[in-house]
Structure formats: C-alpha cells, structure tokens
Amino acid sequence: VLMTQSPLSLPVTLGQPASISCKSNQSLVYSDGDTYLTWFQQRPGQSPRRLIYKVSNRDSGVPDRFSGSGSDTDFTLKISRVEAEDVGVYYCFQGAHWPRTFGQGTKVEFK
C-alpha cells in the first residue's frame, strides 16, 4: 500500500495552524471495521512517538492541539496552533495491510 503525504516540507509560524495530508492507494478499513491509520512524530535525534491512532484517537499525553481526521483512503493531521516543540518529521502509517507502510514524512520547521 502506497502512502502519500503532502506537503513533504511545511514551513510554519508559531501560533498558526498547520495541516498534513496522507492518502493511501487502498482502503485502510480492516476486516474488523476499524481503520488502521496512525500518525507519528519524530523530533530531531529521537525515536518516533505515536500521536494519533485509528484515525482520530489521541494518545495519552499528546496535546489537544493535535487532531486526526479522515476515512477510507484520505486522512489529515492538524495542529491547531503550532508550538516550538512541534518541529520535527511527521509520518502516517497504515497497519491494515502487509507490508505495513509509512508515508514519506513531512518535515515541519519554522519559517
């Protein structure tokens, strides 16, 4: 399954919103009815950290400025107001099909 993120580079302004798109070439709805789309954040020099799972479920400790939405093959990660700690690379991931695949990554950096 091909996961296509856009943009690949996202210049942001502190306090402004930001949005990342992720599209798959196959439905991510699994046989159990759930949609296996996950978002990860990778800060410079760190391991990835899960932010959102099954499209829109925010992990414990993740600020509520992060939100996920979408369905089937079209998904979005939104940051309502970007903060300094949000700099890094964001990846979408599909767990509905093997091989599991990631998007190319979107680099979020300040203008």
Place this chain on the structure above:
Amino acid sequence: EVQLLQSGGGLIQPGGSLRLSCAASGFTFRSWGMTWVRQAPGKGLECVAAVSMSGGSTDYADYVKGRFIISRDNYKNTLDLQMNNLRVEDTAIYYCVQGTTVPAFWGPGTLVTVSS
C-alpha cells in the same frame, strides 16, 4: 512504564551476520505483536519484520525475506532479529516497536552499519 531495551548493533562487513535483541518491560509482552522498523541515515521509516503475540506468525518485507528472522521469547520477554547475508543497503537504525497494526511505543534504536 513501557521500556524496550535494545542491543546488538554495530559495524559488520557485507555478507556478515548480526543479531539484534530487544528486552521488554512495563507491559504484558505476550499480549502484543511486535515489529522491527528501520530508518536508513537521513531517510524515512520501513517495516522490516513483524511477529504475532504467540510468535506463531511472522511477516517480512520482501527485501529481507530469506535473510532476516524475527523471533520472540514470551518467557524472557525478548524480541530478536537475526540478520544474515547483510548488504550495504541494510545500514540503518533499527527500532524495536510494540505492536503491529497500531504500533505504540518505540525503543531507542540501534545502529547497524554494513560496510567493508
């Protein structure tokens, strides 16, 4: 607190073998599938191999099939990746990851460098 303690990386010549290990704690290991994910220098993330909760089912990326073996020990709470016939293009940071369909916690990663 979930912890994934990784070991076993290093520098190896092409054609050589390495075994990566991941010691899990802070969660019920036998209740989670596990995955190895790698990241080549400056590149994105790739799922290399995954194993079911029991260890009875495994999946591999095409480019490692026949060379890598993923295994687990639910008594010792450990996950391993045996890597044989290593290639230069296998050079990457390898992460041990809790979960398969909805990966959760990631280990710190271990660097594998394949070079002559």
